[in-house]
Amino acid sequence: MKTFYPEYLFKDAPNTEDAANDQLDLLVDGCHVYGTLYYPASVFEGPRPVVVFFHGFPGTTHMDDVILALRRCGCVVMTVYHRGAWGSDGKYLVSHCIEDAAAVLDYIRSDAFTQAYRTDPDHIYFIGHSMGGNTVINTAKNHSGIKGLILFAPYDPTLPARSGKKELLYELLSIGLVMHTDGVEAMAKDIFDHPEYEFVQAADALRDTDICLLTGSLDEVASYSDQDRVFWEALSARPSDALRRKKEYCSGHGFENVRMELAEDVAAFIAESLKA
Numbered sequence: 001m002k003t004f005y006p007e008y009l010f011k012d013a014p015n016t017e018d019a020a021n022d023q024l025d026l027l028v029d030g031c032h033v034y035g036t037l038y039y040p041a042s043v044f045e046g047p048r049p050v051v052v053f054f055h056g057f058p059g060t061t062h063m064d065d066v067i068l069a070l071r072r073c074g075c076v077v078m079t080v081y082h083r084g085a086w087g088s089d090g091k092y093l094v095s096h097c098i099e100d101a102a103a104v105l106d107y108i109r110s111d112a113f114t115q116a117y118r119t120d121p122d123h124i125y126f127i128g129h130s131m132g133g134n135t136v137i138n139t140a141k142n143h144s145g146i147k148g149l150i151l152f153a154p155y156d157p158t159l160p161a162r163s164g165k166k167e168l169l170y171e172l173l174s175i176g177l178v179m180h181t182d183g184v185e186a187m188a189k190d191i192f193d194h195p196e197y198e199f200v201q202a203a204d205a206l207r208d209t210d211i212c213l214l215t216g217s218l219d220e221v222a223s224y225s226d227q228d229r230v231f232w233e234a235l236s237a238r239p240s241d242a243l244r245r246k247k248e249y250c251s252g253h254g255f256e257n258v259r260m261e262l263a264e265d266v267a268a269f270i271a272e273s274l275k276a
Helices: 063-074 094-108 111-117 131-142 167-172 184-194 223-236 259-275
Strands: 018-027 031-039 048-053 078-079 119-129 149-150 210-216 242-247
Touching: 018 094, 031 048, 031 063, 031 094, 031 184, 048 063, 048 094, 063 078, 063 111, 063 259, 078 094, 094 119, 094 184, 111 119, 119 242, 119 259, 131 149, 149 184, 149 259, 167 184, 184 242, 210 223, 210 259, 223 242
Parallel strands: 048 078, 048 119, 119 149, 149 210, 210 242
Antiparallel strands: 018 031, 031 078
């Protein structure tokens, strides 16, 4: 049975008037984590793949165009606003992001969710941009049930400390505006207290997970050469039948100039993963 329709990536399918969205309100450690859940029209009978998008450091690029393109292809797509960011309760910490993602995974694998949205719990894909790449890598490392990861310029927050350049992390953390925190020092300490977030430490656990790594050659935040390369090489050194795709665009951290190509590549990866 066909469950994914990439021919509608850039055009509307007929008879899709009942495509709609619901608001996510998930309680995590006593805090309301908000988001939006976009579900396709009833003509997409399913079982539907599920795609969850996890944002980067609050205030950076959104990916709504990719999200809506995947909904047009028949996916149920969710975007999550972490604790302390964009109106969700609590305080923003990198460790909270990973805990939020684990709670989301439990929610979308529940019988109530799969029945309500006619989804396939065996075909769940997590997309993470920048710091969101850290979120999905370290969630998938410790939790089963994620078919594939799509990494948009993933940022390893442990790199500045490991390379003796902690000031780079402080510079990054100081730009966050649309969030609630206990300050830069608290966010930095949270990262320093979790050296196990280093990407390469997840390679063995993710050896059988389908992974698509997308980077930009003009990226000055999370370049392939200084952090993602080590992770990819460690992953590639572990033989597996899992699908692995990597591509570098002539683009910066937000992929601002390659949006159509980015959406095409994400859809192609999901289509190939679904057939595997």
